[in-house]
Amino acid sequence: MEHRVKNISLADEGKRRIDWAEAHMPVLVALRKKYEKTKPLAGIRVAGCLHVTKETGVLVRTLKAAGAELTWCGCNPLSTQDDVAASLARHEGIGVFASRGVSTKEYYDDIHSAMKLNPHVTIDDGADLTVEMHKALEQGKIKGPIYGGTEETTTGVVRLRAMQNGGKLLYPVIAVNDAETKHDFDNVYGTGQSALDGIIRATNVLLSGKSVVVAGYGHVGKGIARRAAGLGANVIVTEVDPIAALKAKLDGYSVTTMNEAAAVGDVFVTTTGCKDVIMGDDIAKMKDGAILANAGHFNVEISIPELEKQSSSTSDINQHTKQYSLKNGRRVYLIGEGRLVNLAAAEGHPSEVMDMSFANQFLAVLKLAASKGTMKPRVYDIDKAQDREIAMAKLQSMGVQIDVLTPEQKAYLEGFAEGT
Missing domain, CATH: 3.40.50.1480 (Adenosylhomocysteinase-like)
Incomplete structure (x- = not known):
């Protein structure tokens, strides 16, 4: 064929x-x-x-x-x-x-x-x-x-x-x-582990002690935040949905705007599925050595045109990571061309x-x-x-057994519909 x-x-x-x-x-x-x-x-x-x-x-x-x-x-x-x-x-x-x-x-x-x-x-x-x-x-x-x-x-x-x-x-x-x-397993546990795997493979940075900014707190964002925290990172979440932002806050993470997070983050991971999550103004505020990665489906969350506009030159660090030398004298690193980091830089x-x-x-x-x-x-x-x-x-x-409702328990629960 x-x-x-x-x-x-x-x-x-x-x-x-x-x-x-x-x-x-x-x-x-x-x-x-x-x-x-x-x-x-x-x-x-x-x-x-x-x-x-x-x-x-x-x-x-x-x-x-x-x-x-x-x-x-x-x-x-x-x-x-x-x-x-x-x-x-x-x-x-x-x-x-x-x-x-x-x-x-x-x-x-x-x-x-x-x-x-x-x-x-x-x-x-x-x-x-x-x-x-x-x-x-x-x-x-x-x-x-x-x-x-x-x-x-x-x-x-x-x-x-x-x-x-x-x-x-x-x-x-x-x-x-x-x-x-x-979505409760693939998106949370799968992307949570594999996205960080991609970042680590591409850079070999120590995440412990770093500030990891997770843009979006849906299933994917939750998984990445949880895994990053487990590796010792200080997790900062940015959101546009007040309910999702509240969940992130009550899960123990710092919650702020991308405008504020841009200046303090060491590693940025976008997970929103929306475009222009990280723009030129954000990039201009970033620390020297900031790392950018995307875990959303399309490569539109980190604005590559804005990143290029901010840069005076680029160079490849390895097959997965590109250095952008900014006009302000700082450097930021983009993994996998801004595409799905867990697949572009990992398995x-x-x-x-x-x-x-x-x-x-x-x-x-x-x-x-x-x-x-x-x-x-x-x-x-x-x-x-x-x-x-x-x-x-x-x-x-997995060899896991769980309980089964007895007939009496089923009747009890079904009886709620009748007000008993």
Whole structure:
């Protein structure tokens, strides 16, 4: 099958890494064993646009085992693991269009190449594939039938809900990100650990004793703040939402504006999903040696144009870190071009949390395939029963047992509805 990867000779190395991830993703593997004989995805064409990591490789294997015909592309120019992409092309035999460090044009060319499969189902992270599919549908380049899509991350769900509210969503999308077994674990524990992993790999700085500014206190911001505090950092949170800011304050962190935090922070991590979180005026106030990193989906949170405008020269410290020498004589350091730091400078989320996220993805694809296009074009939440099933499966894989309500307890709780 046609593919476009950077170095196919890396395929065996990629296979070993996917095997490693698979050994740490028992819930997804159990689902594969459950469905590989009945093949409920036989005849279903699936186009995926996710970070091409070893964990994604396990999802691809599972979808393939269930009978799906697959094609894949990356959802971020710096997140593809080239050895994994090579392995999926050679060992799994799917059309892979992804490589690390592509230009914006190449990035969208890869998405369009994946779309040539004329998929029944799309799997997305950030909604770029979904948006391009909608353009193709409107132009008559893809005729369908499209049964629906899934969305992995907060930014993508926000985009899709905006499309729905504007009457522009043309097919149903399941918001995998909004499952509790996704955002309460993947976003909090996964990004919390892997974002700091990326910062440390890129700089090897000691976080203990430093002031770490976390912009945004959603699930991702909470995870990063907690992990940074655990490493001995003084955590400062900036927010625009008063409720989120209050939570951060009561969780024990300093809360202030970016205008104030800019002058005292040593490390800055943006997590908001919004643009222009760190601007030129903020950069001008920063200490000599300040480190900038982004954990939001797009590279718009740290204003790169403003950073360049403030600078007299730049130099690469290593493959992940660039020094900007400011006109005021100070230096600031940008990690991973302002892209997702946990994937640009590290390996992304640990396999154990992606196990639950991708179990949700797999079950969502099964639901869409079974619907055969009968679901209305809107954004759907994951069923609560599915959330609980995945959580229980994860607990069982960890050897954890929990209590079960007795019939009397169930009757007591259900009786509240009757006022008893």
